[in-house]
Amino acid sequence: MLGTFGSAVHRRAKLVLVLTALAVAVMGVLGAGAFGQLKSGGFDVPGAPSTRAAHIVDTTFNGGSDLVLVVKAKAGSIDGAAPAAAGAALTRALSADPDVRDVTSYWPGHDAALKSRDGASAMILGNVDSDNKELVGRVLGTYVHDSGAVTVRAGGKAVVNHDVSSQVVKDLGLAEGIAVPVTLVLLVLAFGGLVAAMLPLAVGLVAALGTFAELAVLGRLTNVSVYAVNLTTALGLALGVDYALLMVARYRELTARGADSRTAVVTTVRTAGRTILFSAATVAAALAAMLVFPLFFLRSFAYAGIGVVAVAAISALVIVPALLTVLGKRVEVGRLPWSRRRQGRSDGEAPFWGRLAGAVMRRPVLALAPLALLLAMASPLLHAVFGTPDEQVLPTSAPARQTAEQLRTDFPGDQATSLQVVVKGDPAALPGRLTAMPHVVRVQDADAAGTHLYTVYTDLGSHSSAAQHLVGDIRALPVPHGDTVLVGGDAAALVDAKQTIGDRLPYAAGLVGLTTLVVLFLFTGSVAQPLRALVLNLLGISASAGTMVWIFQDGHLASWLGFTPRPMDTAMTVLLCCITFGLSMDYEIFLTSRIKELHDAGADRTAAVTEGLARTGRIVSTAAGLLAVTFFAFGTASVSFLQMFGIGCGLAILVDALLIRGVLVPASMRLLGRHAWTAPRVLRRLHDRVGLSESGSDPDPEQEASAEPVGAGAGR
Structure with missing residues (x-):
């Protein structure tokens, strides 16, 4: 199917590009209205006691x-x-x-x-x-x-919501202003030429633009968080670079071996394109796990993430082959001298990665050092504390933050951190009990339509553990049978959000884990490979998340990065884990597909791993470096949870590409030995019937020139 598609794109390349230009124009018109449709907030849980209390306050008491x-x-x-x-x-x-x-x-x-x-x-x-x-x-x-x-x-x-939203827009502009030119320079160095380097950048920008259009449409139909823009820009550019890099590298490899333009384009779509589709499916599945959570903040990232993955994959499969067809040999215009010398190397092979894999395969004990490092990086998770965004995510110069600090220090009871206790029925002795509670400064009451509202002012920060305990104590107060007591306010919303995310987290993790196990089994035919991938990916994610706790909660590097240490943002931490897991699966597929291909072609276990890493190491490390730059650019943000998101994703990508793929995968493959590619007989028969993998060596380019390609590709 992909071979037929690639052949069609090659025959109608100019028409494809014209239609693409029209689609981009439409997406630009739609995407221009995205920001007007997006909403701030999204951290409240629908149907939770705090949300119901807020609704009553809004409708009965004209809002808080x-x-x-x-x-x-x-x-x-x-x-x-x-x-x-x-x-x-x-x-x-x-x-x-x-x-x-x-x-x-x-x-x-x-x-x-x-x-x-x-x-x-x-x-x-x-x-x-x-x-x-x-x-x-x-x-x-x-x-x-x-x-x-x-x-x-x-x-x-x-x-606070207004200032955070405005600052996010400014931070995104600054991050893109840094990431795009730096990425372009690195692409030129990675591809060895200006023309070839522009292809991944074009795909990334189209992916981001397409997702803006998607968000603009969705924003008219449902609540979509403005923070989803963060993911759209970063992930669009990242995956666009990733997928286009794979396509262009494959095309160059084939032309260097003597294939004509048609053969190279068709084979590239069939092999690298297949891997892109497979990778996009796994990344989208990881992001889809956020649909499990009812908070529209997280659901918005699922909408944006799935959209940007789909647009990036489709763009890579349509735009890149069409441009390669039209450009032909001109794709090498402006090629740098050292790149010309490297071009003839088979399959973009990188001997360093092969030697590293060989050393680890001979002495798996070498993996103990990076394993210990990753465990040490993950250890701060043991004392992680979680919260939701407040004014402290803003810089100290922000007016909203300065006002909040003045309210806390200068006034008897902070209006912004008050709790709203809504009582339907006879309040009886409740007001006196509220007043007598620790940390309660005063209680203000109001009545309307048989409903009582008690605004409880405290001397506590709304995200402190003491404020959360106070919410629990109020909810535990005895009330007459049949009466209803609801507690609202920021502290109550935080309690409900943490409980809801905690309750739904096992389902989200189970969905991601099950998807990974099933899809990788269908891809490899092995039971051990999906389990190995799952364990190593979780190790890398834990190392990154633990380091973010060390930096943003414990306050290390606070003076360098200019933020105020505070609890980890609950929803953003979930987002960080989902995205980094999906991107880790990207590299897992790149490497595993090549190792499996060599193994199926008859190479022994050691040769399959070492040669597989030699052939994919440069692509994985180059893609990881480019993606890391895109995410690290968010470290320049003034909103601390945006900094955490960018730095955490960038670190996770580098850890995965360098330590996990370069060292721990070869070591684990050596330890698995002959069991690396085995499965029970029943599952083996299932894989033989519905498996997704292709095996065998690449077809000869001369044979490809005279026949439509069929399923014997490398699937890189």
């Missing part, structure tokens, strides 16, 4: 106070004539604004709870649509400024 304006006198007390007049005027303006609801102000009632301890500041509270970035931006632009006698600062959940 997710907008906090701190009005500070430039001189003297906030009760001075000029500051008081400015505060009262601001209160009237906010109350008259149709986009700001439920305004509560220090003026005119002079509620002491809304006044700072030093008497220099006071609060105005309100509620806005925090998912509407443009609306929040308008409110901030209208009311947050110096006004004669006072200075106005804004905080609260709506402002």
Whole structure:
């Protein structure tokens, strides 16, 4: 099938490129509206007690106070004539604004709870649509400024979400501005020429653009997180480079052996294209595991991830063969001198990787050092603490963060960290019990339609373990039979999110593990190979995640990277693991397919592993280096969870390509011995009937020129 497809692309290459250009134009028009359709947040669990409480607060009590304006006198007390007049005027303006609801102000009632301890500041509270970035931006632009006698600062959940979203857009622009030119330079060095280097970059950019279009459409149908853009840009460029590198390397290998343009293109699509499809399926399966979680933050990454994988694979299989056909020998234009000398080497063979594999196969004990290193890197996971994003993911210079810190230190009970206790029924002695609880500063009550709302102000950070324990203590309070007590607020949402992710995590891990075992068995016909791949991939992921705990939770490198140490972001850590597992499977397939091909062709176990690594080592290490650059560019971000995501992915990719593929795979293959490619008789018969692997050596290019290719390819 792939051979027929490749032949069709070769015959109609110019038409394919024209249709591709039209598709790219359509994707550009659709993708331009993506940011307007995406939403901030997405960390709340649908149907959880905290979400139900938030819904009641929104519908019955006009919403909680997710907008906090701190009005500070430039001189003297906030009760001075000029500051008081400015505060009262601001209160009237906010109350008259149709986009700001439920305004509560220090003026005119002079509620002491809304006044700072030093008497220099006071609060105005309100509620806005925090998912509407443009609306929040308008409110901030209208009311947050110096006004004669006072200075106005804004905080609260709506402002934090707005500032994080805005900063993410800026960080993405900076990361792309670094990653794209650096990647292009490295591609030129890797491919040895400018024209050939442009092909992977084109595929990566088309993949990212196509996924923007997908997100713009999905954003009109369901909730999609703005943070999904992170994955779209990074993974699109990464997989585009990965897949195009494989295609171009295969094409060059065949032309160097004397194949004409048609034969080289068709064989490239049939062999490297098959591996790309297989790899894309495994990466998509790993990302699809995030659909298990109900948080639309994680589900959004599944939508974006599956989309970008599909677009990258299709682009590589369509655009690259068409461009190679049209360019022909011109693909070598601008080839660098040292690359010309290397071009004749069979199959892009890299002797270093072959020698390394041979040394490890002779002395598997050499693998103990990298194994110990990976276990040490993973060890910080033992004391990992998890949370959700708050204002501390922003740099200290961010206005929303500065306001949040002022609220914590200057006011008796932080509005932003309060808990909302919703009671349907008779509250009885509940208010007194709430007031008597440790760390509770005050309790404010409201009634509407037979429902009671108690806003509990505390002196605790909303993501602290003490605040989470307080949520549990409130939920455990006895209430009359038939009454309902729901606890909302950031701390309660964190408790529910952690519980939900923890409950669903075994299902997600089981889905990824089962998919890996089934697909790799169908690919290799071995029971041992899928188990080996699963164990080594988990080791690499654990090493990367543990290092992120050491850096971002424990605070090492905080001064270099400019972040505030805080608990690991629960959802982003899950995302990191899913993506790195999928990319690890990319390299697993590249290497295993070549080893299996050599083994099936009659090579002994040692020769199959050493020669297989020699033939794929340079491709894997080059692809890993290029992908790592793309992800490491996110280390320049100002939002700490974006830094964690990029650095963690980049580190995992390098660990997998260098230590796991280069050392631990040869060592494990030596230890498995003759059992490496065995399976029970029943499973062997199943594989013979439905297996996906191809074996045998590459067909002779001269034979390919006179016949359509059939399934005897290397499947690199």
